[in-house]
Amino acid sequence: MDYRVILIENNRLMLERLxxxxxxxxxFELAARYQQPGDALGQGAVFKxxxxxxxxxxxxxxxxxxxxTQTFPAAALLCISSHWNANDSxxxxxxxxxGYLIKPFTAEELGEAVDTFGKSGMAVSSDVMAFFSPKGKSGKTTLIANLALSLARKSGExxxxxxxxxxxxxxxxxxNLAPQxxxxxxxxxxxxLSPITLNAYFQEVNDNLRVLCGTKKPDYAELVDIKPFNDMVRMAQSLFRYILIDLPxxxxxxxxxxxxxxxxxxxVAMVSGGFELQHMQRALDVFRAWPDCEQRVKTIFTRVEPCNADMQEKLGLVLGYPVAAVIPNEYLLVSAAANNGRMAMDNDPNNPLxxxxxxxxxxIIGQRRGKVR
Ligand SMILES: Nc1ncnc2c1ncn2[C@@H]1O[C@H](COP(=O)(O)OP(=O)(O)O)[C@@H](O)[C@H]1O
Ligand SMILES: [Mg+2]
Incomplete structure (x- = not known):
């Protein structure tokens, strides 16, 4: 079905252009256009x-x-603006x-906007999760990749x-992505950028999961500044319900x-008989500067053996901080999956990992739903 559009734009030149x-x-079909919203509200209904x-x-x-939204319950409303502003959004x-679209837009951007926002609308609030490891080789990337797949599948968002x-x-x-x-x-x-154009920088894994890939060369890392990085994450929040950030x-x-x-x-830390607990404790000491540290910071151990509730509690006692999750030692499964570009989650869903x-x-989904209710 075609989109029957009513366009409201105060600036005469922009009205012509759009x-x-x-x-x-x-x-798309332009059903009517107005300079004033009051006129559109008064006269637009006949155009359905x-x-x-x-x-x-x-x-x-x-x-x-x-x-x-009251006068046109069957229509989707997209706001158009000449610049992006996270608060306005x-x-x-x-x-x-x-949703929100930057003008002037092209026909392709308009098409993408309705595809992206049309069904579910922009994410009103989205949960950002950062994955930090005190030291390298923590099992963090393996965890994030599998967790993201699981979140996408279970939540449908x-x-x-x-x-x-x-x-x-x-x-x-x-x-197995070859990012452009x-x-x-x-x-x-x-x-x-606006959310619509930012979306194209993320590579599609499946209908509900996209990845913004890392740099191709280590020295490009210097090109990433903090302020625009923050702006980019804020913008991504209007596209995705859950955002998982893999950190150095x-x-x-x-x-x-x-x-x-x-x-x-x-x-995230991997148990390997070394000093992981001390590293975790030291990292926690830094995060304790936040007054709400206990709500915002959670710990996960990977390669835990035996991987059960007793062990989780024991690790928590030694650490002096609750352990949110333990991930078992599944080296063979994890490396076999990584080699063929598939995830452990898919290869063997009944596996303990x-x-x-x-x-x-x-x-994670439960917390979110609990909050919404
Ligand atoms: N739960 C696990 N059990 C056993 N080995 C694991 C587990 N998770 C990851 N590994 C292995 O540990 C290494 C580092 O994992 P990776 O997820 O890349 O960690 P990081 O992102 O912290 O460097 C990889 O060789 C991976 O196959
Ligand atoms: Mg990694």
């Missing part, structure tokens, strides 16, 4: 629109959003808009992985920045 884009876009594009550069138009979505392990990011290898664009380009370009080991500007944005930071990760996914 009208011709809509007329030339396959699958199913898509309304409302200019919000004119700030006064924001107050009309609820009237549009969450405001318009709360008021009832499905959109999930993204951001590979911010700037020097040694290997998420692309895990998923990476975190370096996304962060570099963010000031010219240890404390560095990017891991600190990501932990500050994140709702939850997972500290898959079961423990699925349990963690359930608890």
């Amino acid at each position: 009208s011709s884009v809509i007329k030339g876009a396959a699958g 629109p199913n898509l309304i594009l409302l200019d919000i550069d004119d700030r006064a138009n924001l107050q009309f959003i609820p009237s549009f 969450s405001h318009v979505v709360r008021a009832g808009a499905k 959109s999930v993204a992985i951001i590979d911010a392990d700037l020097q040694f990011g290997d998420m692309a290898v895990f998923f 664009s990476t975190i370096v380009e996304a962060v570099r370009d963010v000031k010219f 080991a240890g404390f560095n500007p990017i891991s600190v920045a990501a932990s500050e944005i994140a709702k939850t930071t997972y500290l 898959a079961i423990n990760i699925a349990r963690l996914a359930d608890s």
Whole structure:
């Protein structure tokens, strides 16, 4: 079915420009256009629109959003603006808009906007999870890849992985992806992007899971600045319900920045008979500077043997901090899966590693649903 569009744009020149884009876009028909939202509300119903594009550069138009959703319950409302602003974006979505599009837009961007926002709407609030490890080789990337698959499958909502392990990011290898664009380009370009155009920087794994891959060369890591990195994550929050960020080991500007944005930071360490507990304790001491550390920081141990509730409790006692999850030692499964680009989760869903990760996914989804209710 074609989209029957009502366009509201105060600026005469922009109105002409956008009208011709809509007329030339396959699958779209310009049903009516107005300079004033009051006119569209009064006269637009006869056109039976199913898509309304409302200019919000004119700030006064924001107050009309609820009237549009009431007057045109069968239509999706997208706000259009000449620049992206994270605060406006969450405001318009709360008021009832499905999404936000930067103008002037092309026919392709309009098509992508309705595909991306049309069904589910923009994510009103999204959970960012940062995965931090005190030292390298923690099992963190394996955990994130499998957890993201599990979250996408169980929740049916959109999930993204951001590979911010700037020097040694290997998420692309895990998923057998050959990225056209990476975190370096996304962060570099963010000031010219909107959620729709940012989405294209993420590589698709399946309908609900996308990955923003890491840098191709370690020295590109210097190209990622913190402020635009933060802006990029904030923008991604309007595309995905869950965002999992893979961080480089240890404390560095990017891991600190990501932990500050994140709702939850997972500290991940692999048990290998060394000093993992001490490393974890030292990292926790740093995070304890946050007054709400216990809510925001959770610990996970990987390669735990035997991997059961007793062991989880024992590790927690020694650590002096609760352990949120334990992941069993499954070297063969994990490496066999990595070699063929498939995930342990898919290769053997009844395996203890898959079961423990699925349990963690359930608890993350449960927290979210609990909060919404
Ligand atoms: N649960 C596990 N049990 C056994 N080996 C694991 C487990 N998770 C990861 N590994 C292995 O440990 C190594 C590092 O894992 P990886 O996920 O890349 O960790 P990191 O991202 O912290 O460097 C890999 O060789 C991987 O196959
Ligand atoms: Mg890794």
